[in-house]
Amino acid sequence: MKYRLYAPGPTPVPEEVLTEMAKPIWHHRTPAFEKVIAEVREGLKWLFQTKEEVIIFAASGSGAMEASIVNTFSSGDRALVVDGGKFGERWWKICKAYGIEHDIIKVEWGHAVSPTEIEKRLKEKEYRGVFLQASETSTGVAHPVKEIAQIVKKFDKTLLVVDGITAVGVFPLPMDEWGIDILVSGSQKALQLPPGLAFAAVSQKAWAFVEKSNLPKFYFNFKTEKKNLEANTTAWTPAVSLIQGLRVVLKNMKADGLEKTFARHDRMARMIREAALAIGLKLFAPETPSNAITAVWGPEGMDAGKIVKYLRDDLNMTIAGGQEAAKGKIFRIGHLGYYDEMDMITVWSGVEMALMKMGFRFEHGRGVAKAMEIVNS
C-alpha cells in the first residue's frame, strides 16, 4: 500500500530533491561546494526575508533554538518565555538547562498570547529575550508575531527570538521589516527536506549581544559559523547531501515566489478547517489558526487517537495525535511544505473513512465536498 505522510514534520520530499541528495557525496572543502554554499546563503536570505546571514547547523530545529540562547545570553540575563504548548515549553527547558533565570507566560492550549501581556511584563523587569513560536505545532496556533515585534522593538536590551520551525515558508514573517531578532527554522517542515538542518537568522541588534555573550558554547557557535559562511564554507563538516538538496528546494521555491507559496498554504489550511466544520467537528484553535497545521477536536465522547490509528493501520497514512492533555482528544493534520490541494482531499477522505468506521454520524463526503468547493472558488 502506498505510504502517505501528513504530519506537521517530517514532511514529504520532492522527487527532484531526493534524486539530488542521492548523488555521490561531494567534498565540502572544494570550490564546487563553496558555490553551493554561496547559492544557499542567498536563497536562505530570500526565504527568511532578511539581509542578515542565516546560520546553518547540522542539527534538528531544537539545535538552532538552543544556539539562539547560548549565543546571545550572558550570566545574569533573564528570559521571558511564551508557553502555549509543547514547543513553548522547550524554550524554558533550554533556559533551565543553562541555569538562565526565566519567567513564563503560560497560555491556555489552543489560544494565542496577548501582546499586551508581553508589554506589561517587559515594563516590569529587564529581559534579554522574549521567546515564542510563530506557529505552535502542538496546538495549531499562530501567535501574533508582528504585533509583538512592534512592542519588543521599543526595548533596546531585549531581543525577540521566534521559533519559525513550522512557519518559515508557510506564512509571512518578514524578519527585517517586522524587526524579529532571531528567526529559527528546520529542514524537515516547509523546506521540503529530511530532518538534519537547523537555521537561525540573526539581526544586527542580536549580533551586539552575541559579541558580549559569555554562556558556554562550542559546536553551536554563531560567530564561528558566520565567519565561515562569509567565506562560503562551514566550521565543521556540513550535512553535504542535505545542503545540496536545499539548493534545489530554494531554487524551486524562488521560482514559485513567496506570495504564491503563502497563498497555497492558506488555501490548504482553509480546506482542512472548512472540511472539519462542515461535518460538525470543532477546531482546537478557531481564533488564531496556523496555516501550517490544523488541530481538530475528535467527536464528543470518542477517542481521537482511534482516527490516527485507523489511518496508520488501515490506510498507511500518518497524521498526528494530540500531546499531553490533548492526547486522545484532538488529531492534527500537517499541511506545510510539499503538499497541494489533492493531498488535502486525500487526507480528509481518510479522516472521514475513519469517522465512518468509528460510527460518528455525519453526512459522508460533506467535508471532502467543502474542501473541493474551496479549490474551485
Ligand SMILES: Cc1ncc(COP(=O)(O)O)c(C=O)c1O
Ligand atoms: C514549532 C516547533 N518548534 C520546535 C520543534 C523542534 O524541532 P526538532 O524536532 O527539529 O528539533 C518542532 C518540531 O516539530 C516544532 O514544530
